[in-house]
Amino acid sequence: MFVKASQEDIKTIRDLAERSWRHAYKNILSQEQIDYMLGKMYSEVTIKDHLKNPDYRYYIIQDNDTPVGFVGFEFHAEEKTTKLHRIYFIKESQGKGFGRHALHFVIEQAINSGDQRLILTVNKNNPAKQFYESQGFKIYEDAVFDIGQGFVMDDYLMEFIIPKI
DSSP: OEEEOOGGGHHHHHHHHHHHHHHHTTTTSOHHHHHHHHHHHSOHHHHHHHHHSTTEEEEEEEETTEEEEEEEEEEEEETTEEEEEEEEEOGGGTTSSHHHHHHHHHHHHHHHHTOOEEEEEEETTOTHHHHHHHTTOEEEEEEEEEEETTEEEEEEEEEEEOOOO
């Protein structure tokens, strides 16, 4: 079940980010980079700013009323394009189809907004890349982003072209 997040859900989002990131990136990024990125991307101020943006949405993903993950996406991030900024699940919920359902949900939301494309970035060493490819995403570029404090994000940029109905 997808529950639209509000200011009252910031603590839940931050907790889910902390729990999912520590597992997802432990073999990909240094502990120092994980700490830095969590502090920068999931601060209360950052999430509040996102929630103030009328095109940015967070949804908590629940299993039997228990939060197991979340998505954060932005309509019209580029022309006719929704950007999936965040999709994370706690370790215990992985492999149960939540990711596939979440992607379909975001695609549906993008269609409803009038967008025709969904984009995301994924770390080049993240096994999630194969999952995105299995869902129809294609790499359209690779890029290295300087995120400060001597850290970089070495990512693939992926896209899904929404079929015209």
